[in-house]
Amino acid sequence: MRRIRRVAAAAVAVALLGSSAACGGDEGGTPTINLYIGPEQNLQKVVDDCNAKAGGQYRISYQVLPRDADGQRVQMVRRLAAEDDGMDVLGLDVTWTQEFASADWILEWTGENKAEAERGTLAGPLASARYEDKLYAAPKNTNVQLLWYRSDLVSQPPKTWDEMIQQALDLKAQGKPYQVITMGAQYEGLVVLYNTIAVSAGGHILNDDGTKADMDAGAVRALEILHRFATAGVTSPSFSNTIEDPARLEFQSGGGAFQLNWPFVYPAMQEAAPDLAKNVKWARYPAVDASTPSRVTIGGYNLAVSRYSKHPDQAFAAALCLRNAEHQKFSAINDGVPPTIESVYADPEMAKAYPMKDTILEELKDPAVRPLSPAYQNISTVIAAALSPPSSIKPEQTAKQLRGSIQDALESKGVLP
Amino acid sequence: MTSVADRGAKHRAETLSKVDKARLSEGKRAERRLAWLLCAPAVLVMVAVAGYPILYSVWLSLQRYDLKFPDEREFVGLSNYVTVLSNEIWWTAFGVTTLITVVTVAVELVLGMALALIMHRTLVGRGVVRTAALIPYGIVTVVAAFSWRYAWTPGTGYLANLFEDSAPLTERASSLAIIMLAEIWKTTPFMALLLMAGLALVPEDLLKAAAMDGATAWQRFTKVMLPVMKPAILVALLFRTLDAFRVFDNIYVLTAGANDTSSVSMLTYNNLIRGLNLGIGSTMSVLIFVAVAIIAFIFVKLFGTAAPGSSEEGRR
Numbered sequence: 054m055r056r057i058r059r060v061a062a063a064a065v066a067v068a069l070l071g072s073s074a075a076c077g078g079d080e081g082g083t084p085t086i087n088l089y090i091g092p093e094q095n096l097q098k099v100v101d102d103c104n105a106k107a108g109g110q111y112r113i114s115y116q117v118l119p120r121d122a123d124g125q126r127v128q129m130v131r132r133l134a135a136e137d138d139g140m141d142v143l144g145l146d147v148t149w150t151q152e153f154a155s156a157d158w159i160l161e162w163t164g165e166n167k168a169e170a171e172r173g174t175l176a177g178p179l180a181s182a183r184y185e186d187k188l189y190a191a192p193k194n195t196n197v198q199l200l201w202y203r204s205d206l207v208s209q210p211p212k213t214w215d216e217m218i219q220q221a222l223d224l225k226a227q228g229k230p231y232q233v234i235t236m237g238a239q240y241e242g243l244v245v246l247y248n249t250i251a252v253s254a255g256g257h258i259l260n261d262d263g264t265k266a267d268m269d270a271g272a273v274r275a276l277e278i279l280h281r282f283a284t285a286g287v288t289s290p291s292f293s294n295t296i297e298d299p300a301r302l303e304f305q306s307g308g309g310a311f312q313l314n315w316p317f318v319y320p321a322m323q324e325a326a327p328d329l330a331k332n333v334k335w336a337r338y339p340a341v342d343a344s345t346p347s348r349v350t351i352g353g354y355n356l357a358v359s360r361y362s363k364h365p366d367q368a369f370a371a372a373l374c375l376r377n378a379e380h381q382k383f384s385a386i387n388d389g390v391p392p393t394i395e396s397v398y399a400d401p402e403m404a405k406a407y408p409m410k411d412t413i414l415e416e417l418k419d420p421a422v423r424p425l426s427p428a429y430q431n432i433s434t435v436i437a438a439a440l441s442p443p444s445s446i447k448p449e450q451t452a453k454q455l456r457g458s459i460q461d462a463l464e465s466k467g468v469l470p
Numbered sequence: 471m472t473s474v475a476d477r478g479a480k481h482r483a484e485t486l487s488k489v490d491k492a493r494l495s496e497g498k499r500a501e502r503r504l505a506w507l508l509c510a511p512a513v514l515v516m517v518a519v520a521g522y523p524i525l526y527s528v529w530l531s532l533q534r535y536d537l538k539f540p541d542e543r544e545f546v547g548l549s550n551y552v553t554v555l556s557n558e559i560w561w562t563a564f565g566v567t568t569l570i571t572v573v574t575v576a577v578e579l580v581l582g583m584a585l586a587l588i589m590h591r592t593l594v595g596r597g598v599v600r601t602a603a604l605i606p607y608g609i610v611t612v613v614a615a616f617s618w619r620y621a622w623t624p625g626t627g628y629l630a631n632l633f634e635d636s637a638p639l640t641e642r643a644s645s646l647a648i649i650m651l652a653e654i655w656k657t658t659p660f661m662a663l664l665l666m667a668g669l670a671l672v673p674e675d676l677l678k679a680a681a682m683d684g685a686t687a688w689q690r691f692t693k694v695m696l697p698v699m700k701p702a703i704l705v706a707l708l709f710r711t712l713d714a715f716r717v718f719d720n721i722y723v724l725t726a727g728a729n730d731t732s733s734v735s736m737l738t739y740n741n742l743i744r745g746l747n748l749g750i751g752s753t754m755s756v757l758i759f760v761a762v763a764i765i766a767f768i769f770v771k772l773f774g775t776a777a778p779g780s781s782e783e784g785r786r
Contacts, residue, residue: 239728240726290636292640293729427539430746441729465747465750468737469559
């Protein structure tokens with residue numbers, strides 16, 4: 054009996070070793086290109102299409118990372134720090150490209166690959182893929198938040214934060230759904246919210262070359278607005294603990310009149326709450342001053358090639374295929390992620406499935422970019438901590454504190470909360 | 471490990487007659503050699519998997535080493551320790567960790583003792599009672615933490631809905647209370663299990679004799695049971711204190727450290743894994759290691775904690 058068990062254990066061990074060795078799968082034949090990126094419902098179809106078109110040059114294998122950005126980054130960072138050669142194409146959030154390039158984890162794009170990645174690509178997303186004037190990634194999709202509002206409650210979408218708060222208060226007084234739902238938890242989403250308001254107010258968090266903390270008058274004014282918003286009684290009770298998807302769910306369940314969120318909420322709402330979706334409209338994100346349009350922080354994903362990839366040539370080709378115009382259109386229509394190639398917006402198919410495309414393109418042409426720095430993650434962490442919960446912001450004092458802690462983060466001194 | 475073996479061997483040697491001593495100590499020495507040989511593989515593995523990382527993190531803690539800036543790696547001596555130990559965030563996290571440790575271990579000791587007495591005295595369905603009591607401990611902490619989080623989130627949560635218009639996880643005091651509640655809920659059964667093993671050490675005769683002498687139930691508990699159980703209680707406290715000091719999962723899921731609810735482990739994770747700052751992060755992990763070592767030292771040397779059965783008291 055014992056011998057049988059031992060033999061069985063050995064057999065299992067051999068099988069495990071065998072299967073893990075097979076993962077590499079590149080002893081002759083088609084090389085496997087491992088694509089590591091967060092979940093996108095229909096990305097597998099894009100991958101299949103690229104594989105069919107590759108004509109045996111490579112076979113992309115879609116490895117799904119966690120849903121939340123922090124989880125995605127942590128997993129990739131740990132494997133890259135260990136020089137894992139099992140990753141080829143990396144789906145990087147726009148804020149990670151400088152960091153990964155500075156850490157020497159991703160390869161520079163050059164020659165024909167570079168020209169292809171830059172052709173027709175919007176300037177904002179492209180800026181996020183550069184580091185020290187070199188291109189380190191190809192923008193796959195961009196993203197920008199919109200103001201979603203219930204047209205059965207609000208006849209005219211608010212143009213500014215003041216107007217939005219006022220409209221919400223009016224609705225509250227009438228006993229109607231009134232909440233402004235958005236992301237206020239201590240994480241990147243709160244920094245995006247703050248960056249959008251700060252840039253819309255003409256403020257700067259860092260100086261122009263990204264070497265010093267600035268926090269000028271515009272940045273302080275944004276702190277005031279965020280504080281007022283959080284204390285005006287128009288947010289949901291869990292505002293300071295809310296991230297993207299819970300915000301969407303909260304709005305879908307009917308409690309809110311406004312939602313500030315990414316376009317993914319649109320296809321999700323069509324599916325999960327079609328009755329509500331009929332009344333939900335969108336508008337440009339609220340501005341700080343009525344005379345100056347808002348400038349909204351862009352998000353999105355870039356595709357980079359790992360330095361430790363065993364097949365860099367095929368990896369570049371695979372990345373280009375995954376983000377070509379046709380596939381960007383497919384992903385926009387099916388997964389709600391906005392394209393980075395401008396011409397895609399003009400495609401007639403886009404109009405039906407993506408009715409908010411004009412508003413998005415309008416925001417994308419005059420975007421707010423998050424501070425470009427390899428230390429962005431650390432800057433973001435200290436900002437999120439200083440702004441959390443938003444109701445506790447004391448504008449002047451918080452700005453002063455941030456000047457110090459952002460400067461420390463830039464110099465990789467100091468402690469991250 | 472050696473001290474336990476040593477003491478055991480010495481104890482045995484003392485009980486042997488002096489005539490046999492010389493002959494047997496020869497055998498004893500051979501026995502000890504064999505013991506070392508048998509231990510060697512385990513010791514080597516321990517050195518490789520535990521010793522090496524500890525030394526390596528001490529080495530890293532003496533450097534400026536940020537993965538984002540690989541070219542700026544340099545030896546900086548103790549300056550990382552100065553940075554961390556003079557930082558308000560670190561001390562806030564240290565305070566939170568200490569608070570959670572003290573409160574949860576104290577509450578768990580009381581509840582665990584009550585639970586242990588119940589489990590010990592149950593006559594009907596003993597197996598069922600013990601299994602039921604152990605369920606929280608069997609659930610993966612992260613999973614349990616998620617259900618606590620949803621329970622305390624307005625809208626989805628039955629607990630949050632008890633309080634009108636409030637989101638307890640968005641405020642510091644209530645977040646800390648919820649974190650401690652989740653910790654206590656999860657590990658009280660473990661405490662009870664250790665204490666139940668201690669209860670088994672209390673001889674029935676002793677209790678009966680005390681009862682005969684007119685001791686009340688409370689007197690029997692405090693004057694007879696507690697002193698006899700002391701080694702078991704100390705072991706339980708030691709295990710739980712070390713465990714509680716490393717609290718991570720519940721905080722990670724419930725608040726992710728928002729509103730100053732980070733523990734030192736959470737802070738270390740943020741600096742090391744998310745911030746990619748190996749220097750500062752390693753410094754923190756070395757400091758945690760030192761703190762844990764101090765706790766263990768206090769328990770073992772000052773309170774005289776020992777593994778059950780290895781000390782004189784445990785031999786009863």
